[in-house]
Every structure is written in C-alpha cells, then in structure tokens.
Amino acid sequence: MVSTTSSGPSTGDPSSPVRTTCPYCGVGCGVLVSMPDGPGGGVEVHGDREHPANFGRLCSKGTALGETVDLDGRLLQPWVDGRQTDWDGALDAVAQRFGALIDAHGPDAVAFYVSGQLLTEDYYVANKLMKGFIGSANIDTNSRLCMSSAVAAYKRAFGSDTVPNCYEDLEQADLVVLTGSNLAWCHPVLYQRMLAAKKQRPDMRFVVIDPRRTSSCDGAALHLPLRSGTDGVLFSGLFAWLYDNGHADAAFVEHNTQGFDETLGLARFYTPSVHSVAEQCGLPAADVEAFYRAFADTARVVTLFSQGINQSSSGTDKGNAIINCHLLTGRIGKPGSGPFSITGQPNAMGGREVGGLSNQLAAHMEIADPAHRELVGRFWQTTTLAAEPGLKAVDLFRAVEAGRVKGLWIMATNPAVSLPDSNRVRRALEQCECLVVSDCVAETDTMKHAHIRLPALAWGEKDGSVTNSERCISRQRAFLPVPGGARPDWWIVAEVAKRMGYPGFDYASPADVFREHARLSGFENRGERDFDISGLATLDDDAYDRLQPVQWPVVAPGGTVARMFENGRFFTANGRANLVPVTPRPPARYPAQAYPLVLNTGRVRDHWHTMTRTGKSPRLSGHVTEPFVALHPHDAAEVGLRDGELATVISTWGEAVLRVQVSNAQPVGAAFAPMHWNDQFAACARVGSLVNPACDPLSGQPEFKHTPVRVLPYRAVWYGFLLTRCELEPQLATYWSKARRYGLWHYELAGEVAPDNWAARARDQLCGTAVDAEWRELYDSTQLNYRGARIIDGRLDAVIIIGPGYNLPPRDWLVALFKKQRLEPTERARLLRGTPPRGERDAGAIVCSCFSVGANTLTRAIREQRLQTPEEIGAALRAGTNCGSCVPELRRLIVDAMEAPGD
Numbered sequence: 041m042v043s044t045t046s047s048g049p050s051t052g053d054p055s056s057p058v059r060t061t062c063p064y065c066g067v068g069c070g071v072l073v074s075m076p077d078g079p080g081g082g083v084e085v086h087g088d089r090e091h092p093a094n095f096g097r098l099c100s101k102g103t104a105l106g107e108t109v110d111l112d113g114r115l116l117q118p119w120v121d122g123r124q125t126d127w128d129g130a131l132d133a134v135a136q137r138f139g140a141l142i143d144a145h146g147p148d149a150v151a152f153y154v155s156g157q158l159l160t161e162d163y164y165v166a167n168k169l170m171k172g173f174i175g176s177a178n179i180d181t182n183s184r185l186c187m188s189s190a191v192a193a194y195k196r197a198f199g200s201d202t203v204p205n206c207y208e209d210l211e212q213a214d215l216v217v218l219t220g221s222n223l224a225w226c227h228p229v230l231y232q233r234m235l236a237a238k239k240q241r242p243d244m245r246f247v248v249i250d251p252r253r254t255s256s257c258d259g260a261a262l263h264l265p266l267r268s269g270t271d272g273v274l275f276s277g278l279f280a281w282l283y284d285n286g287h288a289d290a291a292f293v294e295h296n297t298q299g300f301d302e303t304l305g306l307a308r309f310y311t312p313s314v315h316s317v318a319e320q321c322g323l324p325a326a327d328v329e330a331f332y333r334a335f336a337d338t339a340r341v342v343t344l345f346s347q348g349i350n351q352s353s354s355g356t357d358k359g360n361a362i363i364n365c366h367l368l369t370g371r372i373g374k375p376g377s378g379p380f381s382i383t384g385q386p387n388a389m390g391g392r393e394v395g396g397l398s399n400q401l402a403a404h405m406e407i408a409d410p411a412h413r414e415l416v417g418r419f420w421q422t423t424t425l426a427a428e429p430g431l432k433a434v435d436l437f438r439a440v441e442a443g444r445v446k447g448l449w450i451m452a453t454n455p456a457v458s459l460p461d462s463n464r465v466r467r468a469l470e471q472c473e474c475l476v477v478s479d480c481v482a483e484t485d486t487m488k489h490a491h492i493r494l495p496a497l498a499w500g501e502k503d504g505s506v507t508n509s510e511r512c513i514s515r516q517r518a519f520l521p522v523p524g525g526a527r528p529d530w531w532i533v534a535e536v537a538k539r540m541g542y543p544g545f546d547y548a549s550p551a552d553v554f555r556e557h558a559r560l561s562g563f564e565n566r567g568e569r570d571f572d573i574s575g576l577a578t579l580d581d582d583a584y585d586r587l588q589p590v591q592w593p594v595v596a597p598g599g600t601v602a603r604m605f606e607n608g609r610f611f612t613a614n615g616r617a618n619l620v621p622v623t624p625r626p627p628a629r630y631p632a633q634a635y636p637l638v639l640n641t642g643r644v645r646d647h648w649h650t651m652t653r654t655g656k657s658p659r660l661s662g663h664v665t666e667p668f669v670a671l672h673p674h675d676a677a678e679v680g681l682r683d684g685e686l687a688t689v690i691s692t693w694g695e696a697v698l699r700v701q702v703s704n705a706q707p708v709g710a711a712f713a714p715m716h717w718n719d720q721f722a723a724c725a726r727v728g729s730l731v732n733p734a735c736d737p738l739s740g741q742p743e744f745k746h747t748p749v750r751v752l753p754y755r756a757v758w759y760g761f762l763l764t765r766c767e768l769e770p771q772l773a774t775y776w777s778k779a780r781r782y783g784l785w786h787y788e789l790a791g792e793v794a795p796d797n798w799a800a801r802a803r804d805q806l807c808g809t810a811v812d813a814e815w816r817e818l819y820d821s822t823q824l825n826y827r828g829a830r831i832i833d834g835r836l837d838a839v840i841i842i843g844p845g846y847n848l849p850p851r852d853w854l855v856a857l858f859k860k861q862r863l864e865p866t867e868r869a870r871l872l873r874g875t876p877p878r879g880e881r882d883a884g885a886i887v888c889s890c891f892s893v894g895a896n897t898l899t900r901a902i903r904e905q906r907l908q909t910p911e912e913i914g915a916a917l918r919a920g921t922n923c924g925s926c927v928p929e930l931r932r933l934i935v936d937a938m939e940a941p942g943d
C-alpha cells in the first residue's frame with residue numbers, strides 16, 4: 041500500500057517551503073509553497089527564484105494556487121455502480137471487467153484516455169499497461185487536442201519529436217514571431233520574460249500573427265490579423281520570398297537538409313507573390329512584405345507557435361511551413377533562433393516522452409517501427425506489446441459510440457466538455473459498457489457517466505515529475521497530506537495491472553517508476569534517439585526527491601543540453617532535416633448563408649481548462665465571470681445584437697447560449713468563445729459541443745479554431761442576477777452561469793418564462809428560508825421587475841435583481857457589500873437600486889486579480905490622474921505590480937481612455 045502521508049518538504053525541514061511546480065500551463069513555473077499555520081491553515085504560494093522557467097515570477101493563475109487546494113468537491117472514496125466501496129473492491133472491479141472484455145473481444149475492446157495533467161510517472165505506468173501488456177495501443181491523451189500537430193511536424197522535419205529551443209531563446213532573439221499564440225494570456229510568464237528582455241534591448245521586436253487583436257498584440261511592432269486558417273499560406277509565401285530574394289542559407293540547406301526543390305516548387309506554386317499571399321490571407325500586401333523583410337533582415341528569429349497553428353485540420357502542414365522557413369535560413373540550433381512549439385498543459389511533454397499518444401511508443405520510440413517494438417518489448421519483458429498504432433482521441437470516442445471499444449478508463453480529464461462535438465462524446469459515454477474515471481473531482485460532466493469512480497490525488501498531494509515546453513524536467517512535490525482514500529494515479533494503474541496478472545508493476549514509489557523510465561530512454565540508445573535521460577537512471581530516492589530542474593537529454597549525471605541541433609545534425613537516417621513540401625489547405629467550407637461566421641475557441645487569462653481548479657478561486661473568477669462570445673460590431677449589428685445581450689451560437693454539431701461582447705478586437709466574420717465553461721458552471725455554455733470534429737489527417741488534432749456558426753439573439757423574457765452566500769441550483773432560469781466570488785456565489789440569470797409570483801419564487805430559490813432573515817423587496821405588477829435582498833444579523837446574505845432588459849445595475853458594488861459585517865444605513869437605502877451612495881463608485885469588472893482593481897477604477901484613475909503607463913498605474917493603484925498578468929490590459933485601458941470621451 042502506498043504511503044498515505046505527504047512526502048514532506050523537499051528540504052527535509054518541515055518548516056521550510058516546499059519546492060514544486062505549477063500545475064497549469066506548459067511554462068512549468070517553479071513555486072514555493074509554505075503553510076505557516078500547518079496543514080489545514082492557509083497555503084502561501086510564491087514564485088521560485090531558483091527555477092529556470094520563471095526565476096520567481098508567477099502569473100495570476102499561479103499566484104492564486106493557494107485558493108484551489110481545499111477539499112470542497114473532492115472525490116475521496118472509490119465508488120462502483122453507485123455504491124461507495126474500498127480500494128480492493130474498486131480495483132478488483134476494474135481488473136475483472138477489463139479482463140472480461142479483453143477475453144471476450146480482444147485487447148482493442150478497451151482503451152485509456154489520459155491527460156497532460158498526469159505526472160510523468162503516472163503516464164509511464166498507464167502506457168506500459170496498455171501498450172506493453174494489454175497489447176493494444178488504444179491509449180490517447182487530451183494532449184492530442186493541444187500539440188499533436190507540432191509533434192507530427194517536428195517528427196517529419198527532424199526525424200524525432202524534438203523541441204529545439206529553450207526559453208532563453210525568447211530573450212536572446214531580436215525578432216519573436218508569435219503565431220497562433222496569445223502568449224500574454226496563455227503563457228504569461230514567458231510573455232513577461234520577453235517584455236523584460238525588450239526593456240533591456242528596445243530594438244527587439246515582436247510580430248503577432250492572429251486573426252484577433254489579443255493582449256499579446258499590445259507590445260508588438262506588427263500585428264497581422266490574417267484570415268482564419270491561412271497561416272500555411274503566409275509561411276509558404278515566406279519560404280518562397282526568402283529564397284527568391286536571396287535570404288536562404290545555401291550552405292545549411294545543402295549540407296543539413298533535404299527536400300529543398302520540391303518544397304520550393306510547391307511554395308512558389310501556391311504563393312507566387314506577396315500580393316497573392318496578401319489576397320489569400322486577407323492582409324495588406326505592405327504588412328506581409330514588412331513581416332517578410334523583418335524575418336529576412338534579422339539573424340536571431342524565434343517563431344513561437346501554439347494552439348492557433350496546431351488546432352487545425354492542416355495543423356501539421358502549418359507547423360512544417362514554419363519549420364521550413366527556419367531550416368531554409370539556418371535559424372535553428374543557435375541562440376535566439378528556432379521554431380518553438382509551446383505546449384498548453386503542464387506535462388504534455390512528459391506524456392510525449394512516455395508514449396502517451398496512441399501512435400507512439402515509450403521514450404520517443406515509434407510503435408510502427410518493428411525494431412523499436414522489439415526493443416521496448418524486451419525491456420519490459422513482455423510478449424504482448426501492441427503491434428500497431430491505436431485510436432486517436434476523436435476516433436477513440438467514435439469507437440466507443442460504435443461499441444467497438446467497450447471498456448474505457450479516463451484519467452484526469454473531462455472529455456465530455458473538452459472534446460469537439462462533445463454531445464456525441466456524451467452519447468458515447470452513456471452507452472459505454474464499462475466506464476472508469478479516475479479524478480480528484482467528484483462532480484464533472486464526465487464523471488457523472490462513470491460506472492467506477494476512482495479518487496486520485498490532486499496538485500499539492502501528488503509526487504512525481506513533469507516536463508515543460510523547453511524539455512525541462514521538474515519535480516512536483518507533495519506538501520499536503522493524502523486526503524481520505526485518494527491515491528496516486530501511478531499506484532492505481534499498477535494495482536489494476538497486478539490484479540490483471542501482469543508482471544513488472546511492483547513499484548514502491550514514483551522514484552521507482554522514474555528510474556525505469558530513465559533506464560528505458562537510454563536502453564540501446566547509442567545517440568540514435570533524442571530522448572535520453574539515462575543520466576538520471578541511478579538516482580536514489582533522496583536524489584530523486586532533491587532533483588533540480590534539468591533539461592533533457594541527460595546522458596550522464598549532471599549533463600544537460602539547453603538547445604538542440606547545435607551541430608546541425610538531426611535524427612533522420614542521414615542526419616539531414618527534411619524540408620517538407622506543403623500544400624496549404626483552407627478549412628472545409630459550409631454554406632455561408634446558414635453559417636456565416638467562423639468560431640475560434642481559446643482561453644481567458646484567469647481560467648484553466650474546464651475550471652475544475654480555477655473555478656474554485658474567487659480571485660481568478662472575478663476577471664471574467666461569465667461565458668461569452670466576442671463579435672465584431674458589424675457582425676453583432678447584422679443580427680441585431682448589442683454588447684451585454686445574450687446570443688445563441690449554433691453550429692452543425694450543437695449550440696450554446698453566451699453573453700455577447702462586442703469588440704473591435706474581433707475581425708469581421710469571426711466569433712471567439714472561451715472553452716472553459718461546462719455544466720457545473722453554466723446552463724448551456726459548453727463550447728466544445730459546437731466545435732467541428734474535423735481532424736488533421738496526420739496528427740488527429742481537431743479543428744478548434746475554425747467552426748462555421750451562426751449567431752442569433754437569445755430572446756429572454758427576463759434577465760437578472762443573484763448574489764448569494766449559498767451555492768444553489770438556479771431553478772428559475774433557462775440561462776444561468778455562476779462564478780465564485782469572495783464569500784459568495786455570483787449567478788447571472790435569464791428566463792424564457794416569468795414566474796407568476798417573483799417574490800415567492802425568489803424566496804423559495806434562496807436557501808435557508810427558515811432562518812430568521814430580514815427581507816427587503818421591490819416589485820411591480822408586471823412581474824418583470826423584482827428586487828430582493830436578504831439580510832441576516834445586519835449582514836448582507838443575498839441579493840436578487842430581475843428586470844425585463846439585460847441592462848441591470850452594476851454588480852461589483854453589491855459584491856463588495858458582502859465583505860461588510862454590517863450594512864450602513866446609506867448602503868441599505870441604496871441596496872435595491874444597486875448603485876453606490878454618493879461619493880462611492882462601482883469598481884467594475886476585475887482587471888488586476890492580485891489587488892482586486894476593477895476596470896472602472898482604473899479608467900477613472902487614468903483620466904483623472906492622467907496616468908500614461910502601466911508603471912504609473914502601478915504606483916497609483918498597485919495594479920499590475922505583483923504577477924504582471926494584467927499589464928497588457930492596463931495598456932489597452934490607457935489607449936481606450938485616451939481615445940474615448942470622458943464620462
């Protein structure tokens with residue numbers, strides 16, 4: 041049985057902070073966690089100054105980690121068929137049911153769907169069980185949705201899944217091209233490192249290539265708002281232009297690459313001139329040429345790409361179009377140069393290393409390569425190694441729906457929300473014969489379909505390692521005791537494997553698993569495979585616990601390589617990189633009349649994935665409190681929508697009801713909606729249900745950035761909001777969303793039918809009606825205006841405001857009243873008007889999460905105090921002076937305040 045206590049602080053001193061790693065994005069920042077009042081007291085989180093990813097910085101999400109570690113909503117005991125059980129019962133049930141399905145239908149009748157949230161050790165054991173012993177390669181990961189196109193592109197170009205760069209390259213480059221990446225919001229600490237470098241070297245330039253004007257554009261010299269899906273055209277055009285204008289590195293192309301003639305031929309064919317590129321991409325020719333000249337004239341160029349490139353039905357080709365330009369100019373393997381794919385998840389890279397994708401084997405080996413299969417089979421001492429690639433994510437759930445996959449084990453992910461065409465995924469889950477879900481959260485949209493629920497450890501309890509986007513392996517260390525019956529994922533999988541009768545799963549600790557993983561990476565490697573951490577294979581338990589962040593490869597203890605391909609040799613048979621001929625393909629077209637807009641999906645600054653963690657944090661939930669769809673003013677006007685109204689967004693696959701944000705940052709014809717909201721946080725805001733499940737033919741990565749949609753006004757009869765200290769089920773509303781604020785829940789509401797008696801229904805709805813409470817109410821005979829407030833012992837307990845239109849009083853002043861122990865008479869008097877007493881002002885939506893500074897406060901200060909820089913704002917209001925994540929928004933507010941007339 042695994043230990044049920046924390047592994048303790050890394051220093052061995054219980055009073056010292058624990059060094060661990062942020063569990064959110066692929067930057068992989070080091071954090072220091074301390075609990076001055078002991079377990080059960082508060083958790084203090086600071087950036088680790090010694091970690092090479094962040095050098096002490098944290099973004100808003102990392103800074104708020106302490107608000108996410110409570111046990112609310114945790115799954116703490118195993119359940120089988122709706123009944124709580126013990127671990128023996130649950131593990132036996134998984135082993136017996138999966139074993140029976142395999143006996144009856146063969147190994148491909150079962151599958152695992154895992155996650156970039158797993159630690160490398162968890163991932164390794166799951167992959168070993170499925171591919172090595174069950175004998176199927178039906179294990180895929182939610183990282184398929186994030187960066188599998190980048191993996192496929194790297195493998196085509198380099199013969200290996202090798203990220204060439206390190207983070208320092210972003211500081212050493214003279215030109216950073218951000219394409220398909222809103223780095224300022226999605227990888228904020230890297231963006232801050234770039235801004236800091238630019239401060240030191242003001243000549244450093246950023247170019248942003250993105251259909252939207254995002255926060256990342258604010259520090260950019262050039263923004264190219266290209267037409268959605270045309271990145272392949274832009275970079276194919278760059279390739280041809282660079283060559284035709286004499287900017288190729290002829291020696292590098294000749295000695296270090298192959299495939300030049302065909303690549304150039306196709307690039308010239310599809311992009312014969314700058315004007316052709318400009319027309320196809322919907323850009324001014326002068327801007328295209330300016331970008332091409334900047335790339336040509338700058339020796340140190342990094343092209344950083346992310347989901348905007350990868351999440352496409354031609355994502356692999358787009359990746360290769362980018363890599364081709366770097367190979368053509370020899371801008372790879374040198375400081376400040378290279379095509380740099382940034383991963384979304386904290387351990388997407390660790391998953392790649394252990395073979396978490398269904399078409400890979402462990403240790404960056406290929407399942408399609410018989411020599412690799414033989415080698416891994418010998419290392420694992422198995423004769424049942426999977427013989428061919430398994431199903432990729434979208435196809436895997438199709439196979440579940442079709443009944444070909446009958447047993448599915450989902451670990452640490454929520455595909456009922458996050459996969460494209462997620463309504464179809466739900467149907468598949470409903471009819472799965474045996475669905476096992478291991479997660480730390482009790483209620484997720486996926487968990488509710490599970491026959492067997494297994495409680496896993498959460499961040500703060502887990503112990504193992506992760507690899508970030510620059511190949512840096514860091515320890516995630518436990519600082520909290522193991523709660524209830526929760527267990528580490530590696531242990532759960534190993535116990536099932538043992539019960540299924542498989543040898544080789546007798547691990548005593550994550551260190552045991554890590555040593556085996558490291559040994560396999562070096563097993564008969566001889567420098568032929570990029571991933572080699574055999575230098576870490578002999579770490580004893582203490583050395584593993586103390587392991588400092590280290591970039592792979594590590595072929596000898598203490599060895600590390602920051603930047604790959606410095607010698608110009610690649611992992612292809614002859615050592616030359618492949619220039620890959622690219623045929624730019626636009627996304628599939630749909631009837632423009634039925635679906636006139638293109639939906640792009642992505643993230644907001646302060647939420648992560650399906651909000652199972654960030655939704656717990658009031659600090660993070662204050663930034664964007666509601667699911668939304670952003671539209672250009674022209675598109676909104678076309679369908680009669682105004683900012684703040686509700687809209688139904690409809691695609692071939694599903695629909696969602698979202699708040700409208702009218703924004704000039706959107707291009708005409710394009711909508712944007714964040715991916716985070718699910719059935720736990722909103723009535724009908726699962727954006728995954730809208731998304732086109734078309735996939736890249738090589739990588740299997742779905743097209744999250746380009747779904748044809750139409751947008752219509754959502755005709756509510758009434759609108760409202762509810763602020764309450766109790767979490768509740770909003771029974772009155774057909775539209776609702778909720779956000780956690782400090783000490784309360786914030787619900788936005790709307791309905792298609794008004795109740796007969798608002799006063800009675802509102803009192804019914806609010807919990808604790810038996811409590812002796814003071815009610816204040818205002819309503820009229822139309823039943824479409826109702827305002828009620830409940831006060832208990834002089835303290836505000838709930839406010840509900842209903843009206844016939846969406847223009848309701850501001851929420852933030854009312855939210856602030858919940859912090860008061862007793863309402864002042866003037867506040868009581870104004871309560872139902874929802875507006876502050878004279879002299880007080882509504883702060884507006886939170887911009888700076890760290891110091892709770894709202895947009896209205898900032899705008900007023902900018903105007904009244906004539907603040908012109910984020911630094912001046914910081915001096916006046918502290919906003920932007922802690923994590924810095926809001927600095928791009930502060931810049932935007934300064935510009936907006938200067939442009940707009942004062943109020």
Ligand code: SF4
Pocket residue numbers: 062063064065066067068069094097098099100101102103227228229230
């Ligand atoms: Fe965590 Fe933010 Fe660092 Fe990403 S950038 S690892 S979310 S602190």
